Amino acid sequence: MRVVFLTWRDSTHPDGGGSEVFVEEVARELHRRGHEVTIRCARSDGATAEADLDGVRLLRAGGRLTVYPRALGWLVRHRRRVDVVVDVINGLPFGAPLVRRRGVVGLIHHVHRRQWQIIYPDVRGRFGWFVERRLTPALYRRTPILTVSDASRDDLVAIGFDRALLTVARNGVGGSPVDAGRSPSPRISVLARLVPHKQVEHAFAVVERLLADYPDLHLDVIGDGWWRPELEAALARHGVADHVTLHGHLPASTRDRLLAQSWLMLLPSVKEGWGLAVMEAAVQGTPTVAYREAGGVAEAVADGLTGELADDLDDLVARTGALLNDHDRRRAMGTRAVERSATFTWQATADVVEEVLRGTTSHDQVRTGRRS
Incomplete structure (x- = not known):
């Protein structure tokens, strides 16, 4: 499959965190399985416009908000080169269903109600929560959604997502124990x-x-x-x-x-x-x-x-x-x-993601007026 992740940031971004690690680890594993994988995200200061992530193509353009229209425009221009899009929704969606009927999967780590209230305790936070609570469930009502825990799945159902379209793909974890020794003091x-x-x-x-x-x-x-x-x-x-x-x-x-x-x-x-x-x-x-x-x-x-x-x-x-x-x-x-x-691996995470992606792949997905 030719897979594109539309995501807000990558792990080198100053605000990068667990969501970005999830995307990049799954992308690497999908590439190892023979898929062609691209990540499209914002570009932070000092970052290159393009990079290679262990075989995954990383494209950076746009800032905190402009990343969204720029990524969607890129998707329209490259519509024939993409089989499935993973739209990573961190509060705000990229809106991939606006330009594709099929071949779209949403990835939502959690609902951001408290974050909107804490970070933007004004009209911006109320607007962000309105988008997440009302517009996003409506726009993605027929879209398969990946999330990372049962708790997040329940929260998504509570704001209007169809439980039948939700799949839990728990995070893996890398690394191994290091021989550092416990600190003698607390x-x-x-x-x-x-x-x-x-x-x-x-x-x-x-x-x-x-x-x-x-x-x-x-x-x-x-x-x-x-x-x-x-x-x-x-x-x-x-x-x-x-x-x-x-x-x-x-x-x-x-x-x-x-x-x-x-x-x-x-x-x-x-x-x-x-x-x-x-x-x-x-x-x-x-x-x-x-x-x-x-x-x-x-x-x-x-x-x-x-x-x-x-x-x-x-x-x-x-x-x-x-x-x-x-x-x-x-x-x-x-x-x-x-x-x-040891029971949580990125290979197991990618197994779940890959199955969902395969179920949505279509070679005739773009809203161009053609039958699909």
């Missing part, structure tokens, strides 16, 4: 983009409230983003700047070493489609404490087995403190986390 980590809805400030609050019991507690924040200045100010407000390191974006090897040294990872995000960071920590034998109501995180974390789910900030603090104090339970969780992470 150390926790957060692996996330630095954006408001990741609520990294909650991890600062955890450190602040546990310092009396663990005066040498340290937090490693792995990741970068436009919210970093606000987080630096929050560090001062919480009085924990000496106990927190904002590492920024790190190479995978350094990221894995820090995760392997951590006693626990915290994921205080408002909402996640799945929570790839949970599995990346699990590969290193590090349990995760996250919020129960954060969507797919409640599936990525096996509560009580590979980590724990908290109900609110007070509960997050309490559970983190209890696990820091219980070495045997924490180690047992880490062992189970490693075992469970």
Whole structure:
């Protein structure tokens, strides 16, 4: 098949995250299986217009919003060279069904209601939520949709998507355990983009409230983003700047070493489609404490087995403190986390995606007035 992913960003973009990793890992696997794969996304400062991603063609053009019309225009111009389009909907859709009857698959990691409210608490957020809640389900009402967790599937059904057209393709995870050794002193980590809805400030609050019991507690924040200045100010407000390191974006090897040294990872995000960071920590034998109501995180974390789910900030603090104090339970969780992470592979993810793509492929899909 000739497959094109229309996506907002790639993993080199300053705002790139788990959604971009999903697209690129699946694209690589599809290429290894003999498919011709292209990713069309926005171009960030310093990025080239075109790149090769292990055989996958990566095309970058447009900015935060202009990427959408430019990608759709490109799709119209190259309509005869594409068998199936994966329209990656991160809040806003590309609108591929406007120019194709068939050969379109949507990919939605999660519903963004809380994100719209947090990032744009004004008319922009209300408009974005209107588009996602009303226009997108109507436009994609006959389109097969991929998502990454049962929780996201249920949320999509709640805003009008047809459950029969929804397929769950859970994230895989790469990497292998590194021999870094646990830190001799209590150390926790957060692996996330630095954006408001990741609520990294909650991890600062955890450190602040546990310092009396663990005066040498340290937090490693792995990741970068436009919210970093606000987080630096929050560090001062919480009085924990000496106990927190904002590492920024790190190479995978350094990221894995820090995760392997951590006693626990915290994921205080408002909402996640799945929570790839949970599995990346699990590969290193590090349990995760996250919020129960954060969507797919409640599936990525096996509560009580590979980590724990908290109900609110007070509960997050309490559970983190209890696990820091219980070495045997924490180690047992880490062992189970490693075992469970081995069951999530990108090959298995691509199996599901490939099956859905094959079911929608057509060589006569464009709305040109011809019979199809």
